[in-house]
Amino acid sequence: MSAEKLTVARSPRAMAWERRRGAFGAFCAEFARSRSGMIGLIFLLVVIVIAALAPVIAPAWMLDVTRLLDSPRFAPPSPEHLLGTDHQGREIWVRMVWGAQVSLVVGFAATAVSMIIGTIVGIAAGHFTGWVGGLLMRLIDFFLVLPSLILAIVLSSVLQRGVWTIVIAIGLTSWAGTARVVRSQTLSVESRDYIERSRVLGAGHWHIIVKHLLPGVLPLVLANTTLTVGSAIIAESTLSFLGLGDTTTQSWGAVLKNSMDVSAATSGYWWYVLVPGIAIVLVVLAFTLVGRAVENIINPTLRSR
Known part of the structure; x- marks a missing residue:
């Protein structure tokens, strides 16, 4: 009897949070089964921890060329120089550790900007009908047909160079794909009976969007986010490789640009090219593996296969 009273006394919000915790626990258990x-x-x-501990693992003075006058230039990988040195005598592994900070920050921040814009525009385009939904769809189509990388290059060239300029450039040019996916999911959620009941009971647009549509599309946004981070890291590396990044900060794209400037690929300094290239490939592959695993859990069709 007391247990029944306790169940009745619980608020709907507490019960909702309990269901969410249970769903999150089931999601974690399912994800753990994905090798x-x-x-x-x-x-x-591991990469995030290394990037966070960069000042401890590789003190900043190890990048100061004025303190590396006796360090050999273009030294190949060896026990003394784990990943070799660059054209200024700096250790490649030190530059990679510090570059991981910039690449990950840009990847996560640009993806956050892209996901926020894409989610808001996608939900609005799917929820609102008439000229508002049509206008938003034309806006999405406009950004879809524009080459996002070229538009990001233009923005990076016009704005002041820096890490956050690259974040803004990538975030403002890569949201359209997310918006289109979110719109499709919004239309699917809109067709369900509980949305119609909410309208009949007098629920407004804000209530329907926040209480029903947003929770319905968030799992899809989460899966898309993990896949988009890898694309943002590639875009950042491309912009830095083209010389549009901040030259005062280390990034994996900047290491590749320096290797191109000294013709490392044709001069036999293979480690100068391979190390940052392999790092980018592995990190993007890791994000893809995580994203596919999340997508398989969230999407019932993929899960049944």
């Missing part, structure tokens, strides 16, 4: 997803997640956690 590829766990491999990608563990690798990403």
Whole structure:
């Protein structure tokens, strides 16, 4: 009897949070059974920890060329120089550790900007009808047909160079794909009976969007986010490789640009090119593995296969 009274006394919000905790626990348990997803997640956690501990692992003075006058230039990988040195005598592994900070920050921040814009525009385009929905769809189509990388290059060239300029350039040019996916999911959620009941009971647009549509599309946004981070890291590396990044900060794209400037690929300094290239490939692959695992859990069609 007391248990029944306790159940009745619980508020709807507490019961909703309990259901969400249970769903999150089930999601974590399902994700843990994905071998590829766990491999990608563990690798990403290691990279994030290394990037966070960069000042401890590789003190900043190790990048100061004035204190590396006796360090050999273009030294190949060896026990003394784990990943070799660059054209200024700096250790490649030190530049990679510090570059991981910029690449990950740009990847996560640009993806956050892209996901926020894409989610808001996608939900609005799917929820509102008439000229508002039509106008938003034309806006989405306009950004879809524009080459996002070229538009990001233009923005990076016009705005002041810096890390956050690259974040803004990538975020403002890569949201259209997310918006189109979110719109499709919004239309699917809109067709369900509880949305119609909410309208009949007098629920407004804000209530329907926040209480029903947003929770319905968030799992899809989460899966899309993990896949988009890898694309943002590639875009950042491309912009830095083209010389549009901040030359005062280390990034994996900047290391590749420096290697191109000294013709490392044709001069036999293979480590100068391979190390940052392999790092970018592995991190993007890890994000892809995590994203696919999340997508398989969230999408019932893929899960049944």
